Every structure is written in structure tokens, then in C-alpha cells.
Amino acid sequence: MRNNYxxxxxxxxxxxxxxxxxxxxxxxxxxxxxxxxxxxPKFTNKEIKSFSCKSYQEIAFDVISKFxxxxxxxxxxKNIIDLSYKDFDHSEITPxxxxxxxxxxxxLFHGPTYAFKDVAMQFxxxxxxxxxSKSNQTINILGATSGDTGAAAIVGFQNIKSAQIFILHPYDxxxxxxxxxxxTVQTNNxxxxxxxxxxxxxxxxxxxxxxxxxxxxxxxxxxxxSINWSRIMxxxxxxxxxxxxxEAEGKKTIFTVPTGNFGDILAGYIAIQMGxxxxxxxxxxxxxxxxxRTLSTGKHTLNDVKATSSPSIDIQIxxxxxxxxxxxxxxxxxxxxTMDELKSSGSYSLESKVVNNIKEYFxxxxxxxxxxxxxxxxxxxxxxxVIDPHTAVGVAAAGQFSKNYDISIVxxxxxxxxxxxxxxxxxxxxxxxxxxxxxxxxxNEDMVILENSTEKVKELIMEKI
Ligand SMILES: *Cc1c(COP(=O)(O)O)cnc(C)c1O
Numbered sequence: 001m002r003n004n005y006x007x008x009x010x011x012x013x014x015x016x017x018x019x020x021x022x023x024x025x026x027x028x029x030x031x032x033x034x035x036x037x038x039x040x041p042k043f044t045n046k047e048i049k050s051f052s053c054k055s056y057q058e059i060a061f062d063v064i065s066k067f068x069x070x071x072x073x074x075x076x077x078k079n080i081i082d083l084s085y086k087d088f089d090h091s092e093i094t095p096x097x098x099x100x101x102x103x104x105x106x107x108l109f110h111g112p113t114y115a116f117k118d119v120a121m122q123f124x125x126x127x128x129x130x131x132x133s134k135s136n137q138t139i140n141i142l143g144a145t146s147g148d149t150g151a152a153a154i155v156g157f158q159n160i161k162s163a164q165i166f167i168l169h170p171y172d173x174x175x176x177x178x179x180x181x182x183x184t185v186q187t188n189n190x191x192x193x194x195x196x197x198x199x200x201x202x203x204x205x206x207x208x209x210x211x212x213x214x215x216x217x218x219x220x221x222x223x224x225x226s227i228n229w230s231r232i233m234x235x236x237x238x239x240x241x242x243x244x245x246x247e248a249e250g251k252k253t254i255f256t257v258p259t260g261n262f263g264d265i266l267a268g269y270i271a272i273q274m275g276x277x278x279x280x281x282x283x284x285x286x287x288x289x290x291x292x293r294t295l296s297t298g299k300h301t302l303n304d305v306k307a308t309s310s311p312s313i314d315i316q317i318x319x320x321x322x323x324x325x326x327x328x329x330x331x332x333x334x335x336x337x338t339m340d341e342l343k344s345s346g347s348y349s350l351e352s353k354v355v356n357n358i359k360e361y362f363x364x365x366x367x368x369x370x371x372x373x374x375x376x377x378x379x380x381x382x383x384x385x386v387i388d389p390h391t392a393v394g395v396a397a398a399g400q401f402s403k404n405y406d407i408s409i410v411x412x413x414x415x416x417x418x419x420x421x422x423x424x425x426x427x428x429x430x431x432x433x434x435x436x437x438x439x440x441x442x443x444n445e446d447m448v449i450l451e452n453s454t455e456k457v458k459e460l461i462m463e464k465i
Contacts, residue, residue: 051244154185173307292366380426
């Protein structure tokens with residue numbers, strides 16, 4: 001037994017340190033910051049080498065147990081992991097598809113809702129249920145989705161009696177398949193709310209509700225979006241898994257990640273801090289290129305959100321970037337100042353020292369919608385491989401840098417059927433759509449449409465609880 005368990009601190013430095021269990025339920029810190037571990041746990045080289053003989057679930061156990069404490073026994077953690085990955089339709093959970101001598105696509109879409117969000121959300125729903133059932137408690141979960149998180153959360157929690165779940169999505173701005181995955185789940189504990197606004201508007205409503213401490217306490221609310229630490233934690237696993245499955249020793253590797261809220265790619269950065277030998281992380285953005293601009297100019301300036309063919313990354317406010325800025329600077333007063341500036345003026349500037357530090361780990365490229373289209377058509381024609389528009393953002397961005405690396409891995413964040421209309425139009429075929437998706441499209445839907453108003457959402461929650 002360890003007695004020095006990891007504690008979690010807020011990036012803004014004015015919240016109490018939390019234990020693992022509390023950090024799972026807390027979401028946003030009371031000071032407005034995001035929780036991160038006080039220090040990064042490390043693997044030895046020997047431990048990392050041992051991953052090549054381990055299953056995905058075993059690697060998940062090794063990674064996640066570095067972050068937990070005595071509120072969760074090894075046995076319970078193993079059970080939760082097994083339960084969480086049993087509904088994936090591939091025995092490798094996140095299989096690697098080798099598309100050329102040195103290029104791989106990491107398929108993260110084999111969970112129940114066909115996008116990578118299942119990897120974390122299946123685990124979190126079971127983990128929360130474990131803690132709640134043990135203490136005979138219930139909670140109300142609140143989250144915003146750009147399409148995929150909400151579906152993964154709703155499907156994760158649909159049979160979990162200890163929780164009610166409220167999910168906001170931007171009305172008419174997500175794909176039919178994405179919406180139907182959420183609105184066709186008709187258990188009593190699921191509430192879908194469509195907001196007349198953008199994903200950033202939805203996320204702002206959530207942030208405002210959570211900043212009202214009294215309301216949050218009174219209605220026992222917990223957040224589920226990508227600011228929740230456990231999401232990031234689960235995503236670290238597949239970086240280690242990937243390198244355990246390819247001969248990467250002594251080779252330069254680049255991972256390219258289609259990025260919106262900066263959660264998935266931050267997990268790669270944390271894998272590096274824990275001892276992984278990743279050389280570069282490529283932030284692939286679509287025409288909502290705030291992070292690409294930040295790396296090239298040092299100026300982080302919000303623009304209007306542009307609707308593209310890869311809607312799950314149509315984001316300007318990239319919440320988890322705060323965690324990176326904190327880790328690079330370890331300066332919470334800098335974070336407070338920077339985030340205040342972003343809130344009041346829509347912009348902040350980073351010193352070149354900070355930008356250069358970031359560039360030791362990250363590069364970035366912004367992919368146009370034409371490039372997305374060409375990439376999808378090209379892979380279909382040359383390799384008979386159908387990819388979704390987000391994965392195409394990744395593949396196109398990887399092409400900008402891969403020649404400088406021995407191995408290039410692109411994270412495939414969604415199954416193409418999740419964006420079936422877009423993909424079908426490009427490749428003039430529908431053979432990639434599984435029967436399960438067609439079935440979901442035929443089911444009845446249930447959702448409430450609301451104005452872009454925090455008060456309206458609060459009222460609805462009060463009415464339902
Ligand atoms: C959520 C999502 C992303 C972006 O992930 P972040 O962690 O927000 O950067 C990319 N692709 C798809 C399909 C997604 O659902």
C-alpha cells in the first residue's frame with residue numbers, strides 16, 4: 001500500500017487539494033480552474049516494455065492505478081475496467097490499422113456510440129456508479145456536447161440508477177446520427193436539451209451553472225465534459241497501448257490528433273510526462289484554427305465559430321489548453337490573469353518563451369474543408385479505406401509533418417458512419433454504414449429545444465429533478 005497518494009490541485013491555485021474520488025465528481029474547481037495531479041506519476045522503462053505482453057485492459061489498469069487512491073481497490077478497478085470495455089466491438093479495444101510502412105490509424109471508434117468518447121465515458125459511468133452505490137447516493141450529471149461526448153455519456157449512464165443526466169447540444173449543428181444516438185435513448189434518467197446557439201454557447205451555460213456554487217450544491221450537479229479529469233486519464237491509456245504494439249524503439253514518432261477541446265491530445269502530452277517516448281504531438285485543427293494560430297503567432301484570439309464538415313471540433317474555446325499552460329508554466333497567477341483576459345477581451349498573448357516550450361512537444365496545422373474532402377476521397381480510392389471527416393483532418397495534418405518522423409500515427413476519433421451524409425456525398429457509397437446506425441435513425445426522438453439562456457436551462461433542471 002502506498003501512503004502518499006497523489007492529490008489534485010486546481011490550475012488557478014485557489015481551491016483545496018482533492019483526493020481521486022472527489023476529483024471525479026467535482027468537475028470544474030470552485031476557483032474556475034481545472035484539476036490536475038500535483039505531479040505526474042512515472043513509469044520505468046521496464047514497466048513500459050512489459051506493456052507489449054499486456055491486453056488493453058491490463059495497460060489501462062497499470063495507467064489508471066497510478067492516479068487512484070485507497071478509495072478504489074485493485075480488484076474493484078479491474079472489475080470496472082472489464083465492465084467498461086466489454087461492449088466494444090473489437091477485442092483490441094483500440095486497434096491499430098497499418099496503412100503504409102510507417103503510417104498507422106488508431107481506431108478509437110469501436111465503442112457503443114462509434115466515437116472515441118466511449119473510451120472514457122464507459123469507464124466514468126461505471127466508476128461513478130461504483131462510488132455512488134457504495135454510499136447509497138445519487139447525482140445529477142450536466143454536460144455540453146459538440147455531438148459525441150453527449151452520446152457516449154447518455155449511453156454510458158442510461159442504465160445507471162444512481163444518476164440523472166442532462167446533456168446540452170447546439171440545436172441543428174450536429175449530425176443526425178450524433179443526435180439520434182442521444183435522443184433515442186428513452187430511459188427516465190436521460191434529458192436531452194438542444195440550445196439555439198453554438199457548442200461554445202452550450203459550454204458557457206455549463207460553466208455559468210457550475211460557477212453558481214449554491215445551485216450546484218442544491219441540485220447535486222456534477223460535470224461530465226472534457227474538463228473532468230477522469231476523461232483525460234482514460235485517454236492516456238491508448239498512447240501507451242499504441243507504442244506497445246509497434247516496433248518503435250529508437251524511432252521518431254509523431255501522433256496527430258484532431259483537436260477541439262484539447263483533451264485527447266493533452267492525454268498524449270501526459271503520456272510523455274509519464275515516460276512515453278512520443279517525439280511530437282500534432283494539433284490537427286479544422287478551419288476553427290485558434291490553436292494553430294496560437295502556436296504560430298503566440299496570440300490566442302477567439303474568432304466566431306465556423307460550421308465545418310467536422311463539427312465535433314468546431315470549437316474556439318479550447319478548455320483543456322489551460323491545463324497545458326499551467327503545466328508548462330506552473331504559475332497559477334499567470335493562469336488567472338490569462339483566463340481573465342480571455343474572458344474580458346477574447347484574446348491573450350503568450351511570451352515567446354512559453355510558446356517555444358509548447359513547441360518542444362507540439363506542432364499544428366489547420367486543415368481546410370477542401371483538404372478534408374480530398375483526403376477522404378483519396379484514401380477511399382487508393383486504399384479502399386473509409387474515414388470520417390475528423391480523422392481526415394488528422395490524416396491531412398499528419399501529411400504536413402510525417403516525412404520528418406519514422407512513424408506517424410493518426411487518432412481516428414469517429415467511425416465514418418457517424419457522419420454518414422458528409423462521407424456518402426464524398427465517396428458516393430453507403431456501404432460503410434453498419435446496420436446498427438440505420439436502425440437508430442429510424443427510432444423516435446425525445447428532446448427539449450431551448451433559447452441560449454442559462455436561466456432557461458436552470459429552470460428545466462429544477463423542474464425535472
Ligand atoms: C470530441 C471529438 C474530437 C476532439 O477531442 P478533444 O478532446 O475535444 O480535442 C475530435 N473528433 C471527434 C470525432 C470528437 O468527437
